[in-house]
Amino acid sequence: MRKIGIVFGQEDTFQWALIDRINGMQRPGITAEAVKIGGVVQGRPAGYAAILDRIGHDVPFYRTWLKQEVLLGTQVINDPFWGLADDKFFNNALALKLGVAVPRTVLLPHKDHPPRTNERSMRNLTYPLPWDEIFSYVGFPAWLKQYYGGGWANVYQVHNPQHLFETYDKTGDQLMMLQEHVEFSAYYRCYCVGREHVRIMPYEPRNEFLQRYQANHPPLTPALEERIRRDTVALCRGLGYDLNTLEFAIRDGVPIAIDFMNPVPDCERRWVGEENFEWILDRMAELLVSRAENPPPRGSFRTWEALLTGGRPL
Ligand SMILES: Nc1ncnc2c1ncn2[C@@H]1O[C@H](COP(=O)(O)OP(=O)(O)OP(=O)(O)O)[C@@H](O)[C@H]1O
Ligand SMILES: [Mg+2]
Numbered sequence: 001m002r003k004i005g006i007v008f009g010q011e012d013t014f015q016w017a018l019i020d021r022i023n024g025m026q027r028p029g030i031t032a033e034a035v036k037i038g039g040v041v042q043g044r045p046a047g048y049a050a051i052l053d054r055i056g057h058d059v060p061f062y063r064t065w066l067k068q069e070v071l072l073g074t075q076v077i078n079d080p081f082w083g084l085a086d087d088k089f090f091n092n093a094l095a096l097k098l099g100v101a102v103p104r105t106v107l108l109p110h111k112d113h114p115p116r117t118n119e120r121s122m123r124n125l126t127y128p129l130p131w132d133e134i135f136s137y138v139g140f141p142a143w144l145k146q147y148y149g150g151g152w153a154n155v156y157q158v159h160n161p162q163h164l165f166e167t168y169d170k171t172g173d174q175l176m177m178l179q180e181h182v183e184f185s186a187y188y189r190c191y192c193v194g195r196e197h198v199r200i201m202p203y204e205p206r207n208e209f210l211q212r213y214q215a216n217h218p219p220l221t222p223a224l225e226e227r228i229r230r231d232t233v234a235l236c237r238g239l240g241y242d243l244n245t246l247e248f249a250i251r252d253g254v255p256i257a258i259d260f261m262n263p264v265p266d267c268e269r270r271w272v273g274e275e276n277f278e279w280i281l282d283r284m285a286e287l288l289v290s291r292a293e294n295p296p297p298r299g300s301f302r303t304w305e306a307l308l309t310g311g312r313p314l
Contacts, residue, residue, distance in 0.1 A: 002049035002292045005035035007062055009055035014267035014281075018052070021285040030289055040065045043072075049292035050075040052243075052284065054264050057083065075291040077242040078263040085239065087147045089177055091261050094238050100231045101256045103180040106134050107147065112173045134178060135161060143179040144168060150262060157181065182256045184249035186217035188228060191265065191276070192236045192244050193283040198229045201276055203247070213273050221253075228255050235260050242287065 004022055008015040015034065022032035037046055046065075051074055056063035066080040085091075092102045109125050144167050146154040154174055158164040168176065189203040204215035220228070232246050235257065245265035248255035269277045 002030050003047060004030065004032040004288045004292050005046075005048040005051045006032070007035045007037075007051060007053050007055055007066075009058060011054065011268055013269040014277075015054065017269070017277075017281055018284055018288075021281050022289060025285060025289060027289055027293070030292055032288070037062075037065060040068065042068070045069065045072040045074065048074050049295070050077070050288050052077050052288060053080065056080055057086075057264060073295070075295050077288070077291070078244075079240055079242070082240045082263075086261055086263070088145070088259070088261050089147050091235075091239065092257075095235060095257055095260070098231075098234045098238050100235060101254055103143075103182050103256060103258065104138055105177050105179045106138060108168070108176050108178055110173045110175055111168055111171050114173045131161065138178050138180050140164075141181045143181060144171070144176055145179060146171075147175045147177055148261075182249040182251050182258065184251055184256075186250045187215070187258075188217075188220075188248050188250070188255070189213075190228065190232045190246045190248070191280055191283070192232050192241070192246060193280070194242055194287045195236045196233060197283050198232045199276065199279050199283075200225065200228055201272070210271065213271065213276065224250070224253060224255065231255060231257060243284065 006015045006018060019032045019034065022030065035046070035048070035051065040046075046069060048069065051066065051069060053062065053066055053076055056066050063080050063083065066076050070076050070080060089105065089107045092105050095102045108129070109122075113119070113122065140161075141157055141159050142164065144156045144158050144164060154171065154176070156167050158167050158178075164178070187203050187205055189201045191197075191199040191201070200220065201213060202215035202217045203212055204217075205212060207214065228248055231248070235246060236242075236244050239260070241263050243263065243265065244260065245262040246260035247258045247262075249258050250256070266272055267277070267280050272280070
């Protein structure tokens with residue numbers, strides 16, 4: 001028997017529907033269930049052929065256990081080791097290498113000293129920062145946002161230098177980036193599964209939360225659709241994500257990648273809508289079953305070398 005396990009956080013529709021969908025496929029020797037795990041003994045596998053991890057980024061216990069699972073031969077989606085590359089600044093730099101358009105972005109030093117550091121720890125930093133240069137590169141309005149994270153936490157639009165300084169002053173020891181504002185004519189969120197299946201979903205970030213997937217954008221031209229698909233797959237292959245959501249703002253017919261570090265994307269039925277929910281359920285069920293039935297050789301999906309040399313798509 002090959003077991004597929006799901007580890008999850010506060011969400012409450014996707015994991016149960018996915019377990020039902022996989023079990024409903026009635027594949028010989030395959031079952032899916034919610035993971036149960038307690039004190040983890042080193043060197044002892046938990047008995048899963050494949051695991052979908054929806055919470056390890058927030059719970060070090062799970063993340064640490066999942067790294068051992070990879071070592072012991074379990075297929076874990078998304079790869080827990082890949083978390084090392086998870087930051088929005090690195091992601092943008094990689095996107096540039098892959099030929100994907102991204103907003104002009106500057107990484108700023110922490111406003112306050114990080115824990116256990118003081119001014120002696122900061123002697124390599126330029127002070128004051130070359131603000132004029134930064135402002136002329138990024139322009140206003142701009143976005144001040146955390147280098148890591150989701151749920152629009154610590155994402156601020158700033159309109160002028162004074163506004164930026166006031167906002168930056170409140171960011172404490174968080175690591176922030178200042179980013180060019182992209183004025184867009186349409187906006188899309190894309191699921192990407194298994195680094196090949198892409199679902200482009202019209203999205204309107206200016207709507208209320210539950211209405212964001214109800215956007216009335218004009219139909220995509222074939223060329224734009226093709227470009228979004230290409231960029232989506234290139235980013236997921238480069239970043240090593242088997243499941244991700246990527247956001248593109250369309251400006252002058254060009255998709256600008258705004259946020260593509262969502263390795264635990266929204267999959268709640270009520271938020272994404274019935275059709276998108278069904279799509280992600282089917283694709284994830286197929287991917288997990290295929291990884292459980294035919295595990296790819298170890299290492300074949302870990303492409304650090306490709307990542308650092310600008311992407312050699314698998
Ligand atoms: N450079 C930008 N230009 C235009 N709009 C932006 C830009 N950066 C962020 N936004 C707006 O702010 C929203 C949140 O930003 P971002 O996606 O980076 O944060 P997040 O916390 O990762 O959000 P999510 O939970 O949706 O993944 C975006 O959906 C977009 O509407
Ligand atoms: Mg995000």
